[in-house]
Amino acid sequence: MATATVEEAQGRLVEVEPSDAPASRAAAPAAEAKTFRPYDPGQVLLMSPVLSDWVPEGDLAHFVSDLVETSLDLSPIYACYESERGYPPYDPRLMTKLLIYGYATGTCSSRKLEAATHRDIAIRMLCAGQSPDYRSIARFRERHLKALAELFVEALRLCAEAGLVSLGHLALDGTKLRASASRHKAMSYERMEKKESELEAEIAALRARARALLSEAEATDAAEDELYGPDRRGDELPEELASREGRLAKLREAKAALEAEAKEREEARREEMRSAGREPRTPPSGRDPFAPKPTDQRNFTDPDSKIMKACDGAFHQSYNGQAVVDSDSQVIVAAELSNHAPDSKELEPALCQIDDNLDAIEAALPEGAALSADAGYFSESNVDSAAAHGLDPHIATGRQKHSDPKPIAPRGPIPKGATPRQRMARKLKTKKGRAVYARRKAIVEPVFGQMQTVQDAKRLLLRGEDSARAQWRFHCAVHNLLKLHRAGGLGLIGAT
16 A cells, blocks of 8 residues: 555656557576566656756866866957857857866867767766867867967966975976877888979879870860760869879978978088087088988878887887976976977976976975986986076986996095086985986876876877977876866865
């Protein structure tokens, strides 16, 4: 009797029309008598009308929503919308939440983000039930790429206010990021010259063939219609010839770019030598120093990317992403990117960005702040540059060569004629120097692993050095925001 009363009450609360769906197939009998939990696929649910109640408290989606609503400065994005013409765009808060949450969970593709707006409850909450199509997502990211990259400074400021950044020990390292291009779409300057000659010969032969066909077609209009079709004049370029001319134009454009890069590189080298009091000489092989080397390459898909050796020993079209990481909570303090494979030239830009970022968040390096880096960053100028920026450098000097001076003992006075390499090697052999440098690997290298695993940040989706740099900085901003979320969220800022 009590059961009937409950069923009548439920019927009065929710009226469900009878369904014509066929009854479920009877469950197969268990091997032994067993009672299962109730399971009804057609169960009617009374769910909260507020989407935020569908996501458990403390979830990353709530953090991202509160972050965008209360803590991030989106004024540079809003400033781009000046005209009232056209269909109203999606709210920048919605799109920013969608991108931050997507990058934080490894969903960077605009098409995958669009699909997630229909399937992922957390993203449906962030979008308030709206579903931007992938074109809108891609256009928003492209239009506001610079502003999204500058969220890195905003994320660093929040981490500093939360007490996650001490700046006592910074570690620098780089990682090769796969570009959105295949190395099979790259061609060397030597091969370009050979291919250019081949294409010119093929185009000349095709032009002669086209002229012959046109002369034959001039006999009668009927012959032209039969040869070219009634809707063609007869003087159009054959498709085969048009495609070859397009390839030849791209080839010549790539050659010109390589020649301009080689000339600029040689002029910079000569200017550097003259400033050092040395006179540049012509290569002994007789090669024109202002011309590209035969092995110089350029990619046709992403010309800014370069072929680099990855950690697995393979060569890929890549960019070199740099990160300066604080020792306390592995928060990234500076994020840079270039298309130079060696790391030695990347230290100075990273140091300059540290100064800019700290000025932006109104912070300063403490006295005696250390910077550790591996042997790829060592040079005398880099040691001097780190000291000039207020950092105590601990940079590995690499393997001892037979031609190098003998190392200095870690104890006792330092000889007056000691080279910077000898001084640095001696510093890293002292008890304090070993302790500082030993932490380098544990500070910076796990950051790349976390970003590649959680955020799928080992491959870039955008082409061009500027766009790739902006995407890398946005990835690093999201990494810092994830550190803040895991440490306690925005509540830490008010508690400090």
